[in-house]
Amino acid sequence: MECAIVGVFLVAENRLLREALIRVLTKRTDIRVVGAAPYSQASLEQIVGAQPQIVILDSMRPVFSEAKLVSTLQAVIPNLRVVMVDMDADQGTFLRAVRAGVVGYVLKDASATEVAATIRAVAAGEAVCPPALSMTLFHAVQGRLVHGVASRALSRREQELVALLRQRLTNKEIAARLNLSEQTVKNHVHHMLRKLRAPDRLGIVERYELEGLV
DSSP states (O other): OOOOOEEEEEEOSOHHHHHHHHHHHHTOTTEEEEEEEOSSHHHHHHHHHHOOSEEEESOSHHHHSTTOHHHHHHHHSTTOEEEEEEEOOOHHHHHHHHHHTOOEEEETTOOHHHHHHHHHHHHTTOOBOOHHHHHHHHHHHHHHHHHHHHGGGSOHHHHHHHHHHHTTOOHHHHHHHHTOOHHHHHHHHHHHHHHHTOSSHHHHHHHHHHHTOO
């Protein structure tokens, strides 16, 4: 029985990586590269025209661009799935990618066989991540459950601060926005860190983003 051919579009900033992936994937009889380009507005149009099943990215930049590549493409290409390759084993980057809609995450030291296997698995409806990062997902879910209780304990003022922390404002800038003293802002942040069990200011925001409150 013949295997279905998976159409793949490569969006890679690194030209050498792009060309290497093309060489590797075209050797697979069940994978067809339907296009390749660095990220740009034009590449978005090319992807839509090619109608791939899988889009491969080598950078987080397209994910967080104003165009919001993942959600934009998934809105116009039914069942499109996104895989990231040549990535670092960074927990924060991994979680941000998952929240953005990425379902395949391949590290820099992955072999050609692993990349191809990830594409096949994702095309079949599976999600793939390195074993080293799988525990991160469990911790994220556990943190979300904790946050679901803790967020309700935040005061209205503290909830207001979350949106400002998300903008990466300093305590001094937040104090000016809310007409508070800088020490009062520091106290609020300290209490929020304790209530949400967050490691730092960014952690406060990430707890909220996991629950979709910001």
